[in-house]
Amino acid sequence: MLTLGHYLIASGLLFSVGFIGVLLRRNVIIIFMCLELMLSAANLSLVAFSRYNQTAGLPDYNGDVLVFFIITVAAAEVAVGLAIIVALFRSRQITDVTAMNSMKN
């Protein structure tokens, strides 16, 4: 039997994997994928919470609505984000974030 706890642990793991990936990886595309993982972690726990906070046998739909907004925002973010990353690659041929240091004094 799956309980709320199982979902929250899975979502917590997903969030940690994403966050650690952002901190440790250097390729900007992989960092971007890790950021998407963090958003998916939130989606997973939102759906779980919405099932858990049932009223009159129905899930609480506020959580589900938020999931749809998060999916939409994540898609928009990818569209804008990849465009910026591509523009930077075209001007400097780098994807390594440690090489992005042209503004240090």
Added chain:
Amino acid sequence: MPAYYLEVIVVVLGLTLLLVEAFVPLGDRRSLAWLAALGIGVVLCLSFLVSTPEQAEETGRFSALYATDGLALFYKRIALLTTLLVLLMSADYRKILHQYTDPERPQSQAGLGEFFTLPVFACAGLMWMASATDLISIFVSLEAVTMTFYVLVAFMRRNVGSLEAGVKYLILGALSTGFLVYGITWLYGITGQTELSAISEVLKEGAVSKTAALFAFALILVALGFKVGAVPFQFWIPDVYQGAPTPITAFLSVGSKAAGFVVLLRVSEPFIASELISSNVITILTVVAGATLVYGNLAAIPQNNFKRLLAFSSISHAGFLLMALASTPAGGAISQFSISPVSAISFYLAAYLFMTLLAFLVMTLVRTQRGGESIDSFRGLAKTSPFLALTLLIAMMSLAGVPLTAGFIGKFYVFLLAVNQHHYWLVALGVVGAAAGFYYYLKVVRAMYWEAPEDTSAPAIEVSMPTKIALILLIVAVFIFGLDPAPLML
């Protein structure tokens, strides 16, 4: 007129501008910026005709998502005024923008239309943030603003600095979004609500897990800390501010920060009002405020690039604002001899708007006509352009907090609140920070008045008519509200 008409008008204005850009043959596309500024100015006037919540009919569920109180209107006006001035600055910034978007074709005006239109859409988002009282609308409006800023920061696509700033802002902004949604998820999970008023009631009853509530607060604070530039989430600020086009830096440092603070005020209110976690929340806020004050002020001292200096200045002002927030009395009760932290923060942000945008307007002119942003570019400005030098002098005085300016009154209220709440450590850190502020702000003044210009034959800087009017009005505002702050108090 209901308050949400204002956002609708702003969005329609943005769409109209895009259509005008596409279908009307404009000789000089800068007229688009002036048109946009005019439209925003009209909406600013309309905001004084908005009906108060008592007059407006309660519209059921919608009123839970959208506040029309004085606080919301105040921050809507801040967003509108900021956008108006940013648009004027963008028009002046045309030359630099062209150099880094389409340098091969000297007559090209490509991309200008978008550069003048996107701030209008960002403004609609900022206005919505001021009214958002539901976790879902907070999330959506915040993202609408952030996403627009991703594009604007990276707008100069032939300039490596701007692109790098764009990628950094993108990664760290998306990271803060991740924290925000995870925090919202937990807050929703433990309370079962997304409306802040309902969340406040559940938290007051105290029937929730203390650890989970604090965890949710910490995650949301990380995300909003990114937006307002609080230590330890400030590391994006110097690079992004330096790399972004100057008008956009101004927009980020005033508009984005003010809207971040109104959301922070609304979100932290249920936590501070709840007896269960109030003291822990205040402690967290105090530590963050202290760290921000120390870092922002001390790291600003060695800076030689004026834009970067203003970035650190923006961090240090976030420190003072957080100091006021951390001085909220537990339980939310305010003694009759004090002012509320909400009015202190709102006044401070309004004063911050006047003085920071003054500095940025002058910097945009110096950048486009003298070609540099380092403090050396300001050398001898008093000889060649005495009016601009005087303007910048007033902005720096107010940022440092010299009496008779709005900046002084703002700092005075913050210190008053902190003393009332016996946060003496914070007061001490604030005094050290303000003293350091005198040093680094006056560095620019010294360069302008006591050093010889790099190039003595440099012509005086031309100031266009709209910019000159804006400069004079802002100077007047700095002094008027420095003498009588009452009209700006909530």
